[in-house]
Amino acid sequence: DAKTTQPPSMDCAEGRAANLPCNHSTISGNEYVYWYRQIHSQGPQYIIHGLKNNETNEMASLIITEDRKSSTLILPHATLRDTAVYYCIVGRSDYKLSFGAGTTVTVRA
């Protein structure tokens, strides 16, 4: 599986957009980019995933660069409940998820 690099932490103001970067320069053609988050020892929660195209759902948007070597998760209007560890994972759809250290996002009022 391709490895990912994420900043260890970032702060965000409540109500503002949070942009979470992820580098995955060794991604293969059949590997997806997945984003999960974990709120204080709860089970990881699926956010969004994509292969090549940008994706949007009710939780977030995923922007993948044309060369697929990096991506950005966008939380459009961060709330205090979005405080969590966010994991960017790259892998095949039929394989285990390899979680790294993730980015600890703190949303401040």
Next chain:
Amino acid sequence: DSGVTQTPKHLITATGQRVTLRCSPRSGDLSVYWYQQSLDQGLQFLIQYYNGEERAKGNILERFSAQQFPDLHSELNLSSLELGDSALYFCASSVGPDTLQFFGPGTRLTVL
């Protein structure tokens, strides 16, 4: 609520003992995964079952074993427990072997 249930929520036991963790996947999901999350290791994949058969194995110790039953629920058995086995154990499920995983709330195991 992901629809994946895990029991018990908390488990406290002593070194050398054996415990069983249970996972019920979301309705319709055939695949079950087990993960371990300890303070110093992060989330580690242990094992995957699909429709009753073992499909993939990760960093699972020989003292640990798992199975998936005909009704698709799964159990993770941990034996000869050591202090270092204290961790959160998560189960995830997916419709098939190549679809999104949804995680349960976890079982917190404390070995004293």
